[in-house]
Amino acid sequence: MNLKETAEDRAFRLAVREFVQRELPADIRKHNEEGWEPEKDEMARWHRILARQGWLAPSWPKDYGGTGWTLMQRHIFEEECALNYCPPVHIFNIAMIGPILIEYGTEAQKQRYLPKILDVEEWWCQGYSEPDAGSDLAALKTDARLEGDHYIVNGTKVWTSLAHWATHIFCLVRTKKDGKPQEGISFLLMDMTARGTSIQPIPTLNGQHIFNQVVFENVRVPKENLIHRENEGWTVAKSLLDHERLFLARVGDNKKRLQRLKDIARKELAHGKPLIEHDWFRRKLAQYEVRVRALDLTVLRFIAKADSGQGLDPSVTMLKLAGTELLQDLLQETVDALGYYGLPFQQHGIANDELAPPFGPEHAIGASNARFRSRAFTIAGGGSEIQHNIMAKHLLK
Numbered sequence: 001m002n003l004k005e006t007a008e009d010r011a012f013r014l015a016v017r018e019f020v021q022r023e024l025p026a027d028i029r030k031h032n033e034e035g036w037e038p039e040k041d042e043m044a045r046w047h048r049i050l051a052r053q054g055w056l057a058p059s060w061p062k063d064y065g066g067t068g069w070t071l072m073q074r075h076i077f078e079e080e081c082a083l084n085y086c087p088p089v090h091i092f093n094i095a096m097i098g099p100i101l102i103e104y105g106t107e108a109q110k111q112r113y114l115p116k117i118l119d120v121e122e123w124w125c126q127g128y129s130e131p132d133a134g135s136d137l138a139a140l141k142t143d144a145r146l147e148g149d150h151y152i153v154n155g156t157k158v159w160t161s162l163a164h165w166a167t168h169i170f171c172l173v174r175t176k177k178d179g180k181p182q183e184g185i186s187f188l189l190m191d192m193t194a195r196g197t198s199i200q201p202i203p204t205l206n207g208q209h210i211f212n213q214v215v216f217e218n219v220r221v222p223k224e225n226l227i228h229r230e231n232e233g234w235t236v237a238k239s240l241l242d243h244e245r246l247f248l249a250r251v252g253d254n255k256k257r258l259q260r261l262k263d264i265a266r267k268e269l270a271h272g273k274p275l276i277e278h279d280w281f282r283r284k285l286a287q288y289e290v291r292v293r294a295l296d297l298t299v300l301r302f303i304a305k306a307d308s309g310q311g312l313d314p315s316v317t318m319l320k321l322a323g324t325e326l327l328q329d330l331l332q333e334t335v336d337a338l339g340y341y342g343l344p345f346q347q348h349g350i351a352n353d354e355l356a357p358p359f360g361p362e363h364a365i366g367a368s369n370a371r372f373r374s375r376a377f378t379i380a381g382g383g384s385e386i387q388h389n390i391m392a393k394h395l396l397k
């Protein structure tokens with residue numbers, strides 16, 4: 001198996017790098033570099049730049065506005081975007097509801113929703129988790145009762161990221177209470193402005209507004225907003241392409257953070273000489289180098305397999321687990337290397353009157369924000385314990 005980039009891949013990488021470095025607005029890069037969640041306006045601007053280039057939805061089939069890239073090309077694209085501090089694309093639009101509509105939507109649903117995603121007009125959020133249904137998602141209780149041409153929806157969704165930006169929410173709802181819990185769930189498309197829908201913010205540890213609780217009280221949803229068939233929403237929800245799991249390892253982020261840690265270790269002193277000149281610190285860096293390299297090669301191994309048409313087995317789960325845990329370790333190490341200056345939340349260049357002006361060396365800005373932000377990576381999209389369970393169940397039998 002050849003894990004090296006071909007000359008063609010290398011040329012593609014350089015083209016992506018040149019595009020990203022030329023087109024990414026400096027203020028967006030700076031905000032991302034400082035470890036903050038992107039603002040809606042920043043994401044919209046970046047989405048429009050990608051859309052003009054035809055690169056907004058690389059995972060979609062070409063007929064629907066995708067790029068037709070190989071998985072290796074997608075990997076290179078994602079890595080270059082991360083290395084150059086681009087904001088992520090809106091995952092709910094591009095990686096979730098778009099592919100779901102393409103696979104399960106009716107022609108009318110596709111025509112109604114897909115163009116507005118590519119035109120950056122409509123924003124989706126994901127209504128899966130509930131106060132008593134997270135890892136055990138099938139326990140969800142939000143009730144949808146069919147009355148004539150409408151479902152009447154009642155219930156509460158929680159941790160709904162960016163619901164306050166969203167025009168629409170795709171929701172898992174309960175349409176049957178008896179039998180196996182998974183067999184009574186349906187997948188509904190809902191309008192966030194519908195009467196009876198309310199949003200309450202939940203502040204995060206680093207003081208940002210990402211999460212919300214979304215409450216539905218007798219919300220009327222037209223029957224034609226059902227995706228696929230009633231009580232078969234579980235199949236839809238679980239259909240996230242295996243290939244998407246190749247892109248959860250955050251290889252670009254890990255490479256970028258290791259590079260940044262090395263830069264800091266050249267500038268920060270311990271006992272009068274730079275950290276990077278101490279053997280004990282060099283040993284740590286070597287361990288991180290090995291982990292980042294191993295992650296990179298493992299991702300490339302999976303990609304080579306998938307690009308040659310072979311299916312992916314559940315071991316692909318290891319990518320998210322290894323990649324997110326490595327990133328958290330690197331960000332914690334960065335805070336440690338900075339000593340006192342690693343502690344405060346700070347940013348500059350972005351208006352935020354509640355924060356004091358930045359202090360300490362330039363290279364310390366954002367370290368604390370990024371560290372706190374990364375705590376969520378091992379919970380969102382299935383906690384590390386759940387990833388361990390999947391691997392144990394499928395691979396250690």
Ligand SMILES: Cc1cc2nc3c(=O)[nH]c(=O)nc-3n(C[C@H](O)[C@H](O)[C@H](O)COP(=O)(O)OP(=O)(O)OC[C@H]3O[C@@H](n4cnc5c(N)ncnc54)[C@H](O)[C@@H]3O)c2cc1C
Nearest residue numbers: 126127128129134135159160161376379380381383385386
């Ligand atoms: C940044 C972020 C964004 C999110 N965005 C969204 C969103 O937009 N929409 C949405 O619907 N949800 C969202 N979530 C919610 C996310 O899907 C849930 O947090 C996740 O599924 C875990 O569920 P929970 O929080 O209820 O924790 P629980 O399921 O209560 O788990 C608590 C702890 O117990 C462990 N645990 C649970 N079950 C087992 C088991 N069987 N074996 C071993 N350990 C177990 C878990 O790993 C965890 O450590 C988001 C979460 C985060 C952190």
